[in-house]
Amino acid sequence: MKTFKIGGVHPEENKLTSDKAIEFLAISQKICIPVTQHLGTPSTLVVEKGESIKTGQLIAKGDAFICANVHSSVSGKISKIDTAIDTSGYKKTSVFIDVEGDIWEETIDRTNTINKDILLSKEEIIAKIKDMGIVGLGGATFPTHVKMMVPNGKKAEFLLINGVECEPYLTSDHRLMLEKGEEILVGISILKKALGVEKAIIGIENNKSDAITYLTKLALNFTGIEVHALKIKYPQGAEKQLIKALLNREVPSGKLPIEVGCVVSNIGTAFAVYEAIQKNKPLFERVVSITGKSLKNPSNFMVRIGTPVIELIEKAGGLPDDSGKVNSGGPMMGKALNSLDVPIVKGTSGILIMTRKESKRPEILNCIRCGKCITVCPMGLEPYLLAQLAENGNFETSEKEKIMDCMECGSCQFTCPSSRPLLDYVRLGKNKVGLIIRNRANN
Amino acid sequence: MNLLTVSGSPHLHGDQSLKKIMWGVVIALVPAMMVSFWYFGLAAIIITLTAVVSCLIFEYLIQKFLLKQAPTITDGSAIITGILLAFNVPSSLPVWQMVIGALVAIGIAKMSYGGLGKNPFNPALVGRVFLLISFPVDMTSWPLPKPIWSMVDAITGPTPLGVLKEGIGKGDTISQLAAQLPSYQDMFIGGIGGSLGEISAAALLLGGLFMMYKKIITCHIPVSYLLTVFVFTAIMWQINPEHYINPLFHLLAGGLMLGAIFMATDMVTSPMTYRGMLLYGFGCGVLTVLIRLWGSYPEGVSFAILIMNAVVPLINKGFKPKRFGEVIK
Numbered sequence: 001m002k003t004f005k006i007g008g009v010h011p012e013e014n015k016l017t018s019d020k021a022i023e024f025l026a027i028s029q030k031i032c033i034p035v036t037q038h039l040g041t042p043s044t045l046v047v048e049k050g051e052s053i054k055t056g057q058l059i060a061k062g063d064a065f066i067c068a069n070v071h072s073s074v075s076g077k078i079s080k081i082d083t084a085i086d087t088s089g090y091k092k093t094s095v096f097i098d099v100e101g102d103i104w105e106e107t108i109d110r111t112n113t114i115n116k117d118i119l120l121s122k123e124e125i126i127a128k129i130k131d132m133g134i135v136g137l138g139g140a141t142f143p144t145h146v147k148m149m150v151p152n153g154k155k156a157e158f159l160l161i162n163g164v165e166c167e168p169y170l171t172s173d174h175r176l177m178l179e180k181g182e183e184i185l186v187g188i189s190i191l192k193k194a195l196g197v198e199k200a201i202i203g204i205e206n207n208k209s210d211a212i213t214y215l216t217k218l219a220l221n222f223t224g225i226e227v228h229a230l231k232i233k234y235p236q237g238a239e240k241q242l243i244k245a246l247l248n249r250e251v252p253s254g255k256l257p258i259e260v261g262c263v264v265s266n267i268g269t270a271f272a273v274y275e276a277i278q279k280n281k282p283l284f285e286r287v288v289s290i291t292g293k294s295l296k297n298p299s300n301f302m303v304r305i306g307t308p309v310i311e312l313i314e315k316a317g318g319l320p321d322d323s324g325k326v327n328s329g330g331p332m333m334g335k336a337l338n339s340l341d342v343p344i345v346k347g348t349s350g351i352l353i354m355t356r357k358e359s360k361r362p363e364i365l366n367c368i369r370c371g372k373c374i375t376v377c378p379m380g381l382e383p384y385l386l387a388q389l390a391e392n393g394n395f396e397t398s399e400k401e402k403i404m405d406c407m408e409c410g411s412c413q414f415t416c417p418s419s420r421p422l423l424d425y426v427r428l429g430k431n432k433v434g435l436i437i438r439n440r441a442n443n
Numbered sequence: 444m445n446l447l448t449v450s451g452s453p454h455l456h457g458d459q460s461l462k463k464i465m466w467g468v469v470i471a472l473v474p475a476m477m478v479s480f481w482y483f484g485l486a487a488i489i490i491t492l493t494a495v496v497s498c499l500i501f502e503y504l505i506q507k508f509l510l511k512q513a514p515t516i517t518d519g520s521a522i523i524t525g526i527l528l529a530f531n532v533p534s535s536l537p538v539w540q541m542v543i544g545a546l547v548a549i550g551i552a553k554m555s556y557g558g559l560g561k562n563p564f565n566p567a568l569v570g571r572v573f574l575l576i577s578f579p580v581d582m583t584s585w586p587l588p589k590p591i592w593s594m595v596d597a598i599t600g601p602t603p604l605g606v607l608k609e610g611i612g613k614g615d616t617i618s619q620l621a622a623q624l625p626s627y628q629d630m631f632i633g634g635i636g637g638s639l640g641e642i643s644a645a646a647l648l649l650g651g652l653f654m655m656y657k658k659i660i661t662c663h664i665p666v667s668y669l670l671t672v673f674v675f676t677a678i679m680w681q682i683n684p685e686h687y688i689n690p691l692f693h694l695l696a697g698g699l700m701l702g703a704i705f706m707a708t709d710m711v712t713s714p715m716t717y718r719g720m721l722l723y724g725f726g727c728g729v730l731t732v733l734i735r736l737w738g739s740y741p742e743g744v745s746f747a748i749l750i751m752n753a754v755v756p757l758i759n760k761g762f763k764p765k766r767f768g769e770v771i772k
Contacts, residue, residue, distance in 0.1 A: 006767060011455050089449070168455070240767065253768040325448045336449040352454075359448045365461050365518070366560035371715030372459065380766040382715070402766055410453030417459040418560075424451050 001206060003231035004241040007378035009411045011234055011332065013207055016298040017171045017289050022179055025301040025315060031074050031097045033059065033306040034086045037345040038135040039142045040066030047095065051078050056105035056282050059095055062133070068143040069133035073284035073304035075103040087328040087345060089338050097306070107280045114182050115278040118190055125194040125277060132276035133283045133346075137268030138162055138237065139329060141347040144273065147263055148194045157261035159192050159200040160246055161270055163215075164230060164237035166205060167330025170350040172287040173267040175300045177204070177211040180271050181218050187274030188225055195263055202227045202267075203246050205236060234332060235409040239264045241378050253405050268349070288312060288344055292353030294320040303344050309351055310340040324359030327352040332410050365418035373412035373422060379405045383412035387422045390429030395436060398429045404437070406430060464710075465519030467657045471650035472526050472705065478632075478646045479639040483534035483586060487639050493538050495525030497545035505554045512558075520559050524548050527567035530640020530701060531745070532574060535586045540578055544570040564752045565712045568745050575745070585636035602637045603630065604697045607688060608741035616685040630695040640705075641698040651704035660708040663720035664727075668703040669694060671728025679736065687736065699731065702744035712752045719755075719762035726751045 036042040041064035047053060053072045060070040076099040083091035104110060120128065130145035150156050165173045177184060188200050202219075204212050206229050216227045230236055230245055240251045242264060249260040257264050265273075268286060275281040284305050291298040296317025303312065309326065313319050319326075319340070327334035328348050344351075373383040381402055389398045406426050413423045479487045502521040506514040528548050532541065548570030556562040575582045587600045601609065603624050610620040625635045633643030640647070654660045672693055679687040693699065698706075707713060707727050714723045727747045734743025 006765065009457065011457065244767075250768045253766065255768070323447065325450075325454060327454060331452075331454040333452050334454065335452065336454065337447070338449045354454060359450075359454065361450065362456055362460065365515075366558065368461060368464075368560040368710050369713075369715055370464070370710040374715055374764050377764070378767065380764045380769070382764065384715070405766065405768070408452065410455075414453050414455055414457050415459060417461045417464050419456055419460070421451075423453065427451060 001229060001231040002245050003233050004236060004244040004378060006380050007376045007411060008233040008235065008241075009376050009414055010232060011168050011414060013232070014168045014293070015171050015174070015207065016169065016291050016293070017300050018174055018208070020171075020175070020298065020300050022175050022287055022300045022302050025303045025307065025312065027074055027099060027102060027304055028307045028311050029099050030308060031076075031099055031304065031306040032084050032094045032308070032343045033070065033073065033097070034084070034092045034094045034343060034345055035060045035070060036092065037070060037141060037305070037347065038062075038068040039140060040064065040068070040146075043067055043070055045081065045093070045095070047078055049078050049081055052076070053078065053097070054103050054105050056108050056284060058282075062130075062143070066143055066146050068135050069131060069282070071133055071282035071284045072097065073306050074099045076100040085339050085342055087335050087337065087342055087348065089335070094343070109279040109281070114186065116186055118186075118193055118277070120277060122194055122196060125190055128277055129194070129273060132272075132281070134269065134272050134276055135283070135346050136266055137272060137286060137346065137349070138266035139333070139347050139349055144265065144269055147265065148191070150195065150258060150263075154258045155261060156195045156197050156258060156263050157199070158247065158263075159188065159195055159197050160242060160262055160264045161188055161200060161202040162237055162239075162242055162264055162266045163202050163204040163208070163211065164242060165208070166232075166234045166237040167332055167334070167350075169289065169291045169352050170330045171289045171291075171300060172349050174208050174211055176267055176271055176287055177208070177215055181214055183274045184267060184270045185215070185218055185222050185225060186278065187270035187272070189222060190273055190277050191265060191270060192224065197263075198224050200225045201246050203230050203236075203242055204228070205230050205232050207232050235378055235407070235411065238378065238407055238409060240407075253402060283346060286344070286346065286348070288348055289350035290316045290353075291350060292320070292323075292355075293358070294322055294355050295353050296320070305345060306343045308341045308343055309337065312344070312351055313340065313353065320353065320355070322355045322357070323353050324356030325354040327354065332414065333408065361421075362419035364420055367418055367420060370417060372415045372417065376411040376415045378409060378411065379407065381406060383422045383426060384420075386429055387420065387425035390425040390432070395429060395432045399433045399436065403429050403433050462518055464659050465523060467654065467659045468523050468705075469519055469526065471653045471659070472523070472530075472640075474646035474649045475530065475640045475643060475701070476526065478643040479530070479534070482633055482642060483639060486534040486586070489538065490532065490534055490536060490541055490639065491526065491529040493541045494529035494545055495522055497542045498522070498525035498528070498549050501546055501549040502554065505550060506558070510554065510558070515559065518559065521549060524553065524566045524570075527640070527705060528570045530705075531567060531571040531638050531698065532582065533585045533637075534639055535584055536574075536578075536581055540574060540581060543577075544574045547573040560711055562711060563755070564749055565706055565709050568706055568749050572745050572749065585638075587636050600636050602697065602741065603635060603692070604735065604741040611686065617688050618685065624692070627691060627695060630692075638698065641701045644695050644700045647700040647704050654704075654708075661717070661720070663717050664708045664713060664724045665703045667721045667724025668707055668727045669699070671725045672699060672732055675729060675732040676736075679732075693732070693735065697735075697742045698744040702731075702748055703727070706744070707748050707751070712755060714755050714758040714762065716759070716762050716764045718764075719758040722762065723751050723755065723758055726754065
C-alpha cells in the first residue's frame with residue numbers, strides 16, 4: 001500500500017467519533033466572528049455596530065491577493081466590534097452578534113437536492129470561490145481561490161484531495177465523506193474544472209475503509225476521479241507527504257506543490273466548494289469533531305462559525321472533571337486553548353479534551369543521541385541539532401540546516417525517549433530565522 | 444479553580460522512554476550473562492556483581508556530592524556499563540581491579556563529561572582499555588571454561604586469538620595450529636577461553652535480535668561491522684590460507700560479536716544517521732582486522748571502536764540524512 005518514504009510515526013488513532021453521524025448544533029446566542037480567519041493579509045470590515053445582518057451576509061472583505069471574505073453565520077444585530085481571544089491565544093478584532101432568528105440571504109439554496117451540472121466557467125468558479133470566502137479547511141486556512149490560480153509558466157496536472165485525516169481523534173473529514181460523498185465528488189469536479197486538470201486523486205488512509213469503498217463506488221459515476229487507499233502513517237495529511245505518497249513526486253525545498261504539477265485540497269474544502277458554487281452558500285459553518293477519552297458524548301457537529309467552544313463541550317456532556325487541556329485541532333498539531341470562550345473558526349477541525357494525566361509532559365532528560373528524531377522526521381531534518389542550535393542562539397546555522405523546511409508535525413518530540421521539547425526549540429528557531437530572512441529581503 | 448494547561452504541540456508522547464531503552468539493553472545482555480555464569484561459575488557472578496554495584500555506587504556518589512545533581516542511577520545506564528565492563532574482563536580478574544575499572548568507566552569516561560549522553564567514548568570500553576594497559580597480565584590470563592558443576596580448579600589458557608597470534612608470530616602455519624584451536628561449534632555456543640561476555644556468539648546474537656525487535660538498535664552498525672571484517676579477512680585468507688585464518692573464525696573469535704552488537708551500537712557514542720552508521724561500522728571493521736592481523740595485540744575490537752568513537756562527531760557533520768525535496772545539483 002502506498003505511503004511516503006522517509007520518517008513518520010504511528011500514534012494511537014483513538015478515532016472515538018468515527019461512527020457518530022454529523023448533528024446540527026443549535027445556534028448559539030453569543031456569536032463572535034473573528035474578522036480574519038485565514039492565512040494571509042487581514043480582511044477589512046464592511047459592517048458597523050448596530051447594523052442588522054442576515055445569515056450569509058458579508059461582514060469582512062478580502063481585497064489583498066492572499067486574503068479571504070468572511071460572512072456572518074447567523075442573523076441578528078451587531079452588538080459590538082471589539083477584540084476577542086481566538087485559537088491563536090491572541091486578541092483579534094471580532095464582530096459580536098446578538099442572534100435573532102435565523103434568516104438567510106435569499107440567494108442561498110437551502111434544499112437538499114444535489115446539483116451535478118457545473119454551469120459556470122473556469123474564471124467564474126474562481127471568482128465565486130473567492131466571493132464565498134472558501135479557505136482550506138484542513139487547518140492551514142489558505143485561501144482556496146489563490147490556490148486555483150496557477151502561476152504563469154506552471155501547469156497543474158493533478159488535483160489531489162486530502163482525505164487522510166492522519167491526526168488522531170479527528171473524524172470530521174471521515175464523516176463528511178460518508179454522509180456527503182456525492183456533494184464532495186461534485187465539489188472535486190468543480191475544482192478540476194477551475195484548474196483545468198484531467199485527473200483528481202482522493203487519498204484516504206486505510207483506517208477509513210468504509211469511506212474508501214463508498215467513494216470508490218460513487219467515483220464510477222464521475223470522470224477522472226480516483227480513490228487511493230494509503231497506509232496509516234502520520235503526517236500523511238501534510239501536503240508534501242501526500243504528494244509523495246500518491247504520485248512519488250517530491251516538492252523541492254521552499255517550493256509549492258504546483259512545482260511538481262499538483263494542487264492539493266481537502267475533503268472539507270471540496271464540500272464547501274460544492275455548497276458555494278451549486279448552492280450559493282458562503283462558508284459559515286463546518287463540521288467539528290468534539291472528542292476526548294473522558295468526554296461523555298464525543299460527537300461530530302455541524303457548527304456555525306463563531307460558536308464558542310464551551311457550547312460544543314456542554315452539548316457533548318460538559319467539561320469532565322479531570323480535564324487538563326483543551327485543544328483546537330488534533331493532539332499532534334493542534335493548539336492548546338487558553339480560554340473556552342474561543343470561537344470556532346473556519347480552520348477548526350476538532351476540539352480535543354485531554355485528561356490531566358494526558359496533558360502532563362514527561363520529565364525532560366539528557367539527549368542520548370539515539371537519532372530517533374532523525375529517523376522519524378518526514379522532511380529528513382535533524383531535529384536534535386535544530387533544537388540545539390536554537391537553544392544556543394545559532395540561527396545562521398539553523399537556516400543552513402533547513403530549519404524552515406520543518407512543518408511542525410511534532411513526530412520528533414513524540415518519539416524522543418528523553419522527551420525533550422524539540423519542537424518548542426525548533427519553533428523558536430523558525431521564528432528567528434523567518435525574521436532574519438524577512439530583514440534580508442527588505443534590505 | 445480548574446486550570447487548563449497551555450503548551451506547544453505535539454500534545455502526545457509515544458511509548459518510547461529512556462528507561463525502556465536502557466532496561467531493554469539490560470534484558471538483551473541476560474543470555475550472554477547466563478552463558479558466562481554457566482561456564483565460569485561463581486567467579487563470573489562475583490565479577491559481574493562487583494562491576495554493576497561499583498558502577499551504581501560511583502555514579503550515585505559523583506552525582507550527589509561532586510555534581511550536586513539528583514542521582515539518576517535508576518535509568519539503567521550505569522547497570523549496562525557495569526555488565527559490559529564485566530563482559531570485557533576474564534573471570535579470574537581480582538575484584539579490586541574490577542572496582543578500579545568501574546571507577547574509570549563511570550568517573551572518567553562518563554561523569555567527567557557531564558553524565559549520560561555527553562560522553563564521547565564508550566565508558567565500558569574506556570574502563571576495559573585502562574585495565575588492559577594497567578594490569579596486562581591479569582587481563583590476559585583466561586580461565587578455560589568448564590561447566591558449573593565441575594569441582595576442579597579452573598585452569599588458565601590462551602584465547603583462540605591468542606593462540607593464533609603467538610603461533611603465527613613464531614612462524615607456524617594455520618594447519619599446524621589447527622589442533623590447538625577450538626571447534627566452530629564451541630566458539631558459537633561458548634565453550635572457549637575469553638572474557639566473560641564474549642565467549643558465546645549465539646547468546647550475543649540472541650540479545651542483538653531482541654534489541655532490533657524492540658527497535659533499540661538498527662541493523663546498520665552490526666551488519667556493516669561484521670560484513671567488513673568478514674570480507675576483509677576473506678580476502679586475506681584467499682591470498683594466503685596458511686598465514687591468515689578463514690573469515691568464519693574471525694567472526695566467532697574474540698570480542699567481535701560483543702563489540703559489534705553491544706559496544707559499537709551504544710547510541711551515545713555512535714553516529715545518528717544510517718549512512719553515518721554504515722561508515723562507522725566499516726571503520727570499526729577495518730581497524731579491528733588491521734590490529735588482529737598486523738598489530739601487537741591479538742584482539743583489536745576495543746581499540747577499533749574507541750578510535751571510531753572519536754570520529755563520530757565528524758561523521759555526524761559529514762553524513763546528513765537525505766533532506767526531503769533536496770535539489771540535487
